[in-house]
Every structure is written in C-alpha cells, then in structure tokens.
Amino acid sequence: VGKGTRVGLIMPNSTRWVQVAIALTRVGAVLVPLSTLLTARELAAQLRAAAVQLLVSVEEFRGHRYLDDLAPRTELPALRQVWTADRLADATAGLRARRLVDALTERVKAADPLVIMFTSGSSGPPKGVMHSHGSALGAVRSGLDARCITPDTRLYLPMPFFWVGGFGSGVLSTLLAGAVLVTEEIPRPETTLRLLEAERVTLFRGWPDQAETLARHAATVGADLSALLPGSLQALLPPEKRAQPGARATLFGMTEAFGPYCGYPADTDMPVTAWGSCGKPFPGMEVRIVDPESGDPVPGGNVGMIQIRGPHTLRCICGRGREDVFTVDGFYPTGDLGRVDEEGFLFYHGRGDDMFKVSGATVYPGEVEQALRTINGVRGAFVTNVPTTAGQRVGAAVVCDGAVSADHLSRCARKLLSAFKVPTVWLPLTCDDDVPRGGTGKVNLPRLREMLSDANRDQETRVQG
Known part of the structure; x- marks a missing residue:
C-alpha cells in the first residue's frame, strides 16, 4: 500500500x-x-x-x-x-x-x-x-x-x-x-440514550427522525440528556432551548461538496427574513442560480437550478470526463432547485427532477412544502406529483396534530399559494416515522408517491360513494 x-x-x-x-x-x-x-x-x-x-x-x-x-x-x-x-x-x-x-x-x-x-x-x-x-x-x-x-x-x-x-x-x-466523537455500530433507542447520558454528549447531529424516535423513548428510559446544547437536533432539547420552526438553518450540501457548502451557526437564529433558508454559502464557495433550460443566470430571488464552484468541490467523478461534470466556466450543476435572496441566503426548493407541471404550470415541491410548514399544527410537509387519469395532481403528506384535517390544510394553503400549487391530494400523518425514508434519511419519493396515489383512490371512492 x-x-x-x-x-x-x-x-x-x-x-x-x-x-x-x-x-x-x-x-x-x-x-x-x-x-x-x-x-x-x-x-x-x-x-x-x-x-x-x-x-x-x-x-x-x-x-x-x-x-x-x-x-x-x-x-x-x-x-x-x-x-x-x-x-x-x-x-x-x-x-x-x-x-x-x-x-x-x-x-x-x-x-x-x-x-x-x-x-x-x-x-x-x-x-x-x-x-x-x-x-x-x-x-x-x-x-x-x-x-x-x-x-x-x-x-x-x-x-x-x-x-x-x-x-x-x-x-x-x-x-x-480536537473534539470527541461518540458513535456505535448499531444504534438502538435505549442503548443510544444510555450512551448519550454516560458520555455527557453535548451535540447530537443526525437525521430529525432519529432524534424524534429517541425523544419518544427518553421518558421511558429516564436518560439524563441535560448536557445537550443548542445546535443539537431540536427534538432532544428541552422546550426552553428550542428555536422557533425555521429560525435555525438546515445545513445544506452534498457528497460533491464534501458535505455542507451552505449554513449558519446551528445554535443561532437567522434574521427573520431568512427563516426557512439553508443559510449562506461558506467562505470560498460560489452559488449561482440558473434557468433549468437555458443555463443562463436568473434574476435575484427567482427559483432555478443551483450551481456551485469553489475550492471544496469535487475533483472528478469516476468514469466521467471533466467536460461531462462541470460547466465551461467551472461550476458544478447540483441538480437541486433553489433561490438566493438579496441578503445572500439560499432557499432550497427540491430536486430538479422533482419539479412537475400541473395544467402547464410548473410546481416546485420545495416551495409548496415551505408554505405548508407555516400552518399551525404542521410539523412536516412532503410534496410530490400524483399521476391520475386526468393528469398530474399536487399531493402532500403532512405530519400534523391529530386535530388538523385535510379541509383545514386546504383552506390555509389557498391563502399561501397560487391555486395551481395548492395540493388536491392530502395524506395527514401523525408521526414522522410514517414518512417513507431511505437509508440516508432522505424521503423515498417513489414510495411517497405510491402512498399519495392510494390516498387519492380512497378519496375518489368516497366521492363516488
């Protein structure tokens, strides 16, 4: 070697x-x-x-x-x-x-x-x-x-x-x-909680659904998690240490950037106008937004494809030539959709291949999800297209309080979104564990689309009945 x-x-x-x-x-x-x-x-x-x-x-x-x-x-x-x-x-x-x-x-x-x-x-x-x-x-x-x-x-x-x-x-x-890293081969709620307590862990990072699962077991196990500091995933923090929804940035990145290329201190609220954003690009990283079809930069504040350039981006992809990976001026097309506001904060709007058209108008799932998460009682929203015999429909799986109905969600959404963006297929969920995810914690869109298609068929059956 x-x-x-x-x-x-x-x-x-x-x-x-x-x-x-x-x-x-x-x-x-x-x-x-x-x-x-x-x-x-x-x-x-x-x-x-x-x-x-x-x-x-x-x-x-x-x-x-x-x-x-x-x-x-x-x-x-x-x-x-x-x-x-x-x-x-x-x-x-x-x-x-x-x-x-x-x-x-x-x-x-x-x-x-x-x-x-x-x-x-x-x-x-x-x-x-x-x-x-x-x-x-x-x-x-x-x-x-x-x-x-x-x-x-x-x-x-x-x-x-x-x-x-x-x-x-x-x-x-x-x-x-020079910090301490604590991990384990096979995380299980009870053993993980005991490990957090024994090692006096100060920072828990991972996927939100993992933190929520641990939070549900914490009272039963009786683990002392008082060493955890702000910056940890919110579900494990006591109420007085939690931020308001959207106030803290979700670090945003990808393997091609060797992790996050955009963020904000995880223990600090962003300016109110930036709530819901991923923070700002890290020093040395350039982010530009381009039209998905022409590749030309779009005006500030408009949604488009995210491209990145800087010293922390990948050197190459195995089996591909440089001309197949980067633009002629050295930017890497991420395949993600987003917009940058006038203060430089990046807002994520989903994957480029996630966007779809309804009656000829383009729907960006991330934009709809962001709006739905502002509704009282909504803890999470996941949007995709639902193919039907009448064309594409907007579907939303929403993690919310039990008292929140689909009719209420629809009424609220109509006040926040253009008519063609308002979901017409709703799937209320009571727990984040019900959201289908892959091994990395990312939402499994094909499975989500199946669940929404089932919900749509049930909805149509009730209407016909």
Whole structure:
C-alpha cells in the first residue's frame, strides 16, 4: 500500500474504522469507504467503478459475510488483494512499519486524492466522487462554526462513516477541532440514550427522525440528556432551548461538496427574513442560480437550478470526463432547485427532477412544502406529483396534530399559494416515522408517491360513494 493505491473499506462505525481510514490516508492511499448495506452485485459495481486495488473488510456484520459473496476476480481486474481488518492491523504494527508510514506521510500533498466517496443513490445510480486532501479538509474546516464543533464538543453522530455525513461531518470534523466523537455500530433507542447520558454528549447531529424516535423513548428510559446544547437536533432539547420552526438553518450540501457548502451557526437564529433558508454559502464557495433550460443566470430571488464552484468541490467523478461534470466556466450543476435572496441566503426548493407541471404550470415541491410548514399544527410537509387519469395532481403528506384535517390544510394553503400549487391530494400523518425514508434519511419519493396515489383512490371512492 502506497501513494495512490485505492483501498476499499467495509466496516461498521467503530474506532477501528477511524484507525484504518486515517492510517491509509496518511500514507497517500486513496480511501474508498463502502457501505455495509451493499448487496454482492452492488459491491462489485462500486469496486469496479473506483478501480479498487486492495479491499479491507470485516468478515461478518449483521449476518452479511462480504468476503464470501465477493465477485470472481475476473470481474474485478483492478483488485489485487483482499485483507481482513485484523491482517491489516498486524501488517502495520511494529517500529519498521511506523517509520515507513512517517516517511510516506511527508510525500502527501494537498492536491493528492484523499477519498472516493459514493453518493447514496437517492437521485440516481451511486456516483464515485473523488476529493483531494485540500478540497475535503477545506470543506470540513469551513463548516466547523456552522456545526458548532469546538475542542469542548462531545459529538454523537449515528451517520455511517462510509457516507460523507459520517466521514466529513463526524470523523474529520472532530479530528480537526480536537473534539470527541461518540458513535456505535448499531444504534438502538435505549442503548443510544444510555450512551448519550454516560458520555455527557453535548451535540447530537443526525437525521430529525432519529432524534424524534429517541425523544419518544427518553421518558421511558429516564436518560439524563441535560448536557445537550443548542445546535443539537431540536427534538432532544428541552422546550426552553428550542428555536422557533425555521429560525435555525438546515445545513445544506452534498457528497460533491464534501458535505455542507451552505449554513449558519446551528445554535443561532437567522434574521427573520431568512427563516426557512439553508443559510449562506461558506467562505470560498460560489452559488449561482440558473434557468433549468437555458443555463443562463436568473434574476435575484427567482427559483432555478443551483450551481456551485469553489475550492471544496469535487475533483472528478469516476468514469466521467471533466467536460461531462462541470460547466465551461467551472461550476458544478447540483441538480437541486433553489433561490438566493438579496441578503445572500439560499432557499432550497427540491430536486430538479422533482419539479412537475400541473395544467402547464410548473410546481416546485420545495416551495409548496415551505408554505405548508407555516400552518399551525404542521410539523412536516412532503410534496410530490400524483399521476391520475386526468393528469398530474399536487399531493402532500403532512405530519400534523391529530386535530388538523385535510379541509383545514386546504383552506390555509389557498391563502399561501397560487391555486395551481395548492395540493388536491392530502395524506395527514401523525408521526414522522410514517414518512417513507431511505437509508440516508432522505424521503423515498417513489414510495411517497405510491402512498399519495392510494390516498387519492380512497378519496375518489368516497366521492363516488
């Protein structure tokens, strides 16, 4: 293993994962974190895409024996060796190995590749995104203030290390800040709550539905979470430490930016005019909004496609030429929709492939969701198109208090939105757990669309009856 060697790593969250990852990147190897959720077919595809030369893997995790299922070597021409984690530990032990590591470390430069991170695949097939040492560490440093991570922080992060949320926002953030990172192989509500209490965790970051699940179990378990500070996910904070809905920025980013490229200190309210936004671009990052069809910049305040440029963006995508990834002037098209207000705050309006037309007029799901979340009693809103024999309809799954009816939601929405944007298919939900999500916590839109289609059929049946 040396500078430029591409090393795949399959391992659950653990101190061993961090030790192996940092050891490899110190000597200039290119780390390729691989999901413990991959099937044999998916694993082979990612090993091929990243041209992995050495694979380091646990032998078994949650009943999955990765090495037993590995594809034949003829299908993986770049793969030279497969090691268990224990074998790697033995190979790197001893004085000679440490001297060799120190010598190799001195040759590593900021421009050298650090990692190939695969996207979660929520908006298409997973992509192998390469970042350099400079782009990745620069991205992490630029987001420390927004994440509220300091040397005194004790951060709990349930996100898997094989995704950028775990590796960048967790492992590298705490290493650069000199903070403490607390994690576990398999989070479960009771054991997680006990861990938060025992480790006096001050900052809980993860997905909102995880925090809400823990909050529902907290009273039963009787865990002391008083060490948690503002900046943690709100559901776990006592009422007096919570902000008003929309007042705090939701850090916004992607694997191609090595995590968030936009934000605001998570423990601080934004200006009222910016509520509901994702904050401002981090230093060095440029954000521009362009027309989805022409690619021309749109006037300020208008919704369009988000493009980003800066020192923290990806170096390349495996198997694609630069001309297929970036615009001619070096911007990366994110595929996200948004708008930037006159103060520079970015408002997210959903994925570009999520927008749809109703009677010829374009509906941006993010815009509708933002409006619905301002209705009293609404805790979450998720909007998509619902195909019917009469054309596309606007559907909304709304997490709300039990007393809030679909008729009430519709009346309120008509005061907030143009008529063609008002949902005509409603699916009230009482709990965020009812929202279909994928492994990364993102909403599973195909499943959501199925649920709304079922609700639409039930609605039509009642009308006919």
